[in-house]
Amino acid sequence: xxLLIASMLLTTLVLPDVxxxxxxxxxxxxxxxxxxxxxxxxxxxxxxxxxxxxSQALLPLLQGFRDASPxxxxxxxxxxxxxxxxxTKAGRKLPQRELEGFVRxxxxxxxxxxxVYETLKRSxxxxxxxxIPDMLQDASPEFRRDAVAMLIAEASALPDAAKATxxxxxxxxxxxHEDQVKTIAExxxxxxxxxxxxxxxxxxxxxxxxxxxxxxxGKGFATASGPxxxxxxxxAPDLQAEYDGQTDKVRWQPIATTDDYGVVDIAKQIExxxxxxxxxxxxxxxxxxxxxxxxxxxxxxxxxxxxxxxxFEREEYHRSSQLDQYRVPVxxxxxxxxxxxxxxxxxxxxxxxxxxxxxxxxxNST
Numbered sequence: 492x493x494l495l496i497a498s499m500l501l502t503t504l505v506l507p508d509v510x511x512x513x514x515x516x517x518x519x520x521x522x523x524x525x526x527x528x529x530x531x532x533x534x535x536x537x538x539x540x541x542x543x544x545x546s547q548a549l550l551p552l553l554q555g556f557r558d559a560s561p562x563x564x565x566x567x568x569x570x571x572x573x574x575x576x577x578x579t580k581a582g583r584k585l586p587q588r589e590l591e592g593f594v595r596x597x598x599x600x601x602x603x604x605x606x607v608y609e610t611l612k613r614s615x616x617x618x619x620x621x622x623i624p625d626m627l628q629d630a631s632p633e634f635r636r637d638a639v640a641m642l643i644a645e646a647s648a649l650p651d652a653a654k655a656t657x658x659x660x661x662x663x664x665x666x667x668h669e670d671q672v673k674t675i676a677e678x679x680x681x682x683x684x685x686x687x688x689x690x691x692x693x694x695x696x697x698x699x700x701x702x703x704x705x706x707x708x709g710k711g712f713a714t715a716s717g718p719x720x721x722x723x724x725x726x727a728p729d730l731q732a733e734y735d736g737q738t739d740k741v742r743w744q745p746i747a748t749t750d751d752y753g754v755v756d757i758a759k760q761i762e763x764x765x766x767x768x769x770x771x772x773x774x775x776x777x778x779x780x781x782x783x784x785x786x787x788x789x790x791x792x793x794x795x796x797x798x799x800x801x802x803f804e805r806e807e808y809h810r811s812s813q814l815d816q817y818r819v820p821v822x823x824x825x826x827x828x829x830x831x832x833x834x835x836x837x838x839x840x841x842x843x844x845x846x847x848x849x850x851x852x853x854x855n856s857t
Contacts, residue, residue, distance in 0.1 A: 518567075526562065636671065643678075709808075731743075737764065763847050770831060786853075787851040792807060796830070
C-alpha cells in the first residue's frame with residue numbers, strides 16, 4: 492500500500508513539470524518521451540492536448556517527425572490520426588493545400604510525408620496523379636517507387652516499342668528497387684536497348700585481389716595477414732608486395748565482373764579455396780567530402796576498411812546473400828578513397844556452403 496501511495500506521489504510530482512500546456516509544449520513532450528509508465532501517461536496527455544487543438548496543430552506536429560526516435564514517431568502518428576479522424580467526423584475539412592505542400596517537401600520526414608499522403612488519398616483519389624509524377628527523383632524511395640510504377644504501367648500499355656522506350660528510360664532514371672530495375676531492363680533489352688545496371692546502382696566492378704590466406708578452423712577472421720598488416724600499421728596496402736599465402740607466395744591480381752549486380756564470384760573466377768580468406772581493394776573518386784552508404788551483399792564473413800579505418804565487420808558464414816544486405820554509413824574525403832575488403836570462406840562441404848562472393852556499391856541513402 493505504501494509503495495502504491497509513493498508511486499502516486501511520484502507521478503503527481505513529475506507530471507506538472509513535463510505536461511504540455513500548448514501545441515508547442517505538447518510536441519516537445521512527445522519528442523522527449525521515454526519508455527515507461529510515467530512518460531506514457533504524460534505522452535497520452537500531450538496527444539489529447541494536440542487533439543483538442545484540432546487541425547491547426549497538424550503542420551507543427553508533422554514537422555516534429557524529423558529526426559524523431561521510433562517511440563516518438565509512434566506517439567506522433569497516434570496524435571495525427573486522432574486529429575484527422577476527429578476533424579473528419581466533425582465534418583471539418585483538413586487543410587488540403589498545406590498538407591499537400593508538406594507531402595511535396597523533401598526536407599520533411601519520409602514517414603510523415605507518406606502518412607499524410609495516405610490520409611489524403613482516402614478521400615481524394617486524384618492526389619496520386621497530382622503528386623506522384625513529380626516524385627521520380629524524390630528523397631523517399633517509397634514515393635520514387637510509386638512514380639516508377641506509373642511510368643512502367645504507361646509504357647507496358649503501349650503496343651509501339653519505339654514509344655514505350657523513352658518511358659522505360661525515364662522510369663529507369665528514378666528506379667531504386669531491384670524488382671523494378673529488373674522489369675525495366677528486361678523490357679528495354681527486349682527492345683534491343685542497352686542497359687547498364689552496374690552503373691545505375693553504383694556497383695564497383697573492378698578490383699585487385701590477393702590470396703588465399705589461411706582461415707582453417709575459422710582462425711583467419713581475427714588474424715591479420717598480408718595487406719591487413721599494412722593497414723594496422725597505418726600504411727596503404729602495398730600493391731607491389733608479395734605475401735606468404737595459405738600454401739605459397741601470393742601477389743595482387745586484377746579481378747572484374749560483368750554481372751549486372753556487381754557480383755565478384757571468387758569461387759568461379761579464381762577458385763573455391765576452402766578454409767581461406769582473400770583481400771580485395773579498389774578506389775572510388777569523390778568530387779567532395781560527403782556522407783554515403785557502402786552497401787554490400789555476401790554469404791561469407793567479412794571486414795571492410797575505408798581509407799585505412801575499419802568501418803564494419805561481420806563473422807557469419809553462409810547466410811543468404813542479397814542486394815544491400817548490409818549498409819555501412821561512411822564519410823568519403825574529396826579525391827580518391829581506398830576500400831580494402833577481407834572475405835573469409837570456411838570449410839563446410841554442404842552444397843549450400845560453397846558460395847565465395849561479394850557485391851559492393853556506393854550510393855546515397857535513397
